Amino acid sequence: MKKIIYCLVILGLAITSCNPNEDIYNALDAQEDVIAGDVEYTLTDEDYDELEKSFGNFNSEDEAKSLIPGLLSSKFPVWGLGSSANVTFDLYAPKREEKSLIRYTVSSQDYDDLGHTFGNFDSDGDIQEFLEWKYPDPASRALVSLTYKYYDGSVNTLNNGFLYINDAWETILGFTDDEYEEMGEGFSNFSSEDEAIVKIPVFLKDKFKYDPREAGDIVATMYKLYTTDVDDIDGDGSTTDRTTYSYVKYFIFDGVNWSEYNDVISSTIQFGHDGTTWVPDNTIKYTFTADDVAFISDAFISIYEGPADNVGFFGSFDRRESSDNYWSDSMLLEAFNALLDERDPSAEEGQKYVLTFVVYTGSTGNETKSVIKTGGEWVYQ
Template sequence: MKKIVYLLMAFTLVFTTACDPMEDVYDEIGDIEKVITGDVAFELSDDDYDFLEQGYGNFSSTDDAKELIPALLEDKYPVWGAGSLAAVTFKLYNPKRTEKSLVVYKVASSDYADLGFTYGNFSSFEQIVTFLDWKYPNPADRVLVALTYKYYNGSVNTVKNGFIYVSGEWQFLQGFTRDEYNQMGENYDNFTSKTVAEKRIPIFLKDYLKYETVETGDIQPIMYNIYQTDYDDIDGDGKTDDKTAYSYAFYCIFDGNAWVEYENIINETIQFGNDGSVWVPDNTINYTLTAADYELVGNGRYGNFDVRAGKAEETEEVRLEKINTILLNNFPASEEGQKYSVDYNVYSGAAEVWNMKVILSGGAYVLQ
């Protein structure tokens, strides 16, 4: 009986003092933190604006967007960590102001002379602004000046364009010639109504600007004329029951295919990056080295960097120097603070793809 007790005690001792053979493995796994990253581009939906409590379905400033969108990204991508990127397109309220008052004026010969324009014309926007500041030293906000003047651009022509004063500066609005009004179906250098004008102008612009380089989101400011009752005595004849030409500001935006009336909303895109704890605005550009890039820095034969011990690109400093050469060559217009996440091929005994994150600082790229 005593022997059995000793055996049981010994058996129990073995089990109470033995180690779990997987314990060290579990500890190592626990020490490894797997970072999940992602890269996405999307446009905010109505539901997204509701989540962000933006009742009008747009933001009033880019600062508001930068402040609020990170909460949405945290909700959409809760498991994404450091290095994740999200390019978010959103609607931004960006009003273009129309006129509150109107002045119609034709520049006289004496005006050019008084300002020292000896050729009797203007030849730049800056010269016109000089005249406007001289003629109207204290303009009312959003006053529209429908200005007829002589302009030199290879030859001297008399033109009529608009200049609207908004938030302390003069802004140009393109006017139309009589021939251009004729092309839009009018007999004179004006429209018969706003409805007609704002329907025909966007259609006309596609042909009018066909030789210009235009991109989606470009805004074209326009001034057009309507022949109407002169309620404000714009022509200065002392009568308010006759008719004369009134000028109006109008804006069109190119949607990628056609010109349409601008409704004070533009699309903006901001890229956000996850820094490991929060989403922040981030200008990182993802870039993968090409065959031409390797050729540029003397690695064209194999199209990679040799990072084996004792080889040319073993050290990070050498690889950074070569990536500097490539980025400065390929993107000479990059501004201070621009970030790149660069994927490049290496040979370490096996073919691999490594990554280097850099930022432009003081004219050179440094590690982030």
């Protein structure tokens, strides 16, 4: 009906005025409300093609932040201010696979020299101390395949990898002789890389069944492979005989199973529409619960007795300026600060919230306020 009335007005204007039709249509458009929407969206192969990303992933989060807004504009052309989109995409995040040219078994003399009178290590600190003592000036990304005795209720012989990166030794999960046997190997090594790729994910699922991992977790493993000694790591002068090398390979968990990591991870960024375009946005949309209202009522009962008691009883903030129980914008902001500091104490600087809460203005309804953390406090946007 409203449209029909507008059209009649436009017809009258067209007869009595010399304004161009363009101005009239602009006036009509101004009457329309902004359309806002929220969406969870995962990029498809077609989307990557449209963005000219032939490998189906982005090289960095910065690249994703720069390209995705244009895609959202084409996908949701009528959405405007207040819209949000959680966009999931693939990100190229390579992990370098290493080959160990350093094999070492800790000797009884080594344990003695470092004061380990029982002939074993019993903490991660012991191992780090040994590595710093044995390799005082390692090359960047040096990988040591280390066999050692470790006490954890009983003494076990372990073989783990230690990768020197960023001036520190990073532990890489290896496999014991018994674990190779569990994976069906007659010797403490695999016969091929393909075999390792098949068997290690099965092993990891069992290993972490009492130490749960989350979807997206990546684990580095070091496995042994009996192969041609092209680097003469056994020091016998031959590069055509066979010996055991150690290799690092990464596996990723999908929430159920492990699989070989292919250098691509799934990432999600939230975007918001600022009225002109889509921009990366960390806004959290949050609707007050009964517990939130009770918290505010209790927190402010000695400061704003009437309003706090009223909101606790009715569950709505009285927004009538004539009321003794009126919650002004400044009072609400105090309440938002108290609530968010309680509910999200580790929120970073610049974090945004869009808060929706029940109000009373003669009848009950919802009101929304936007805040951002600035200088350690929550302020209105």
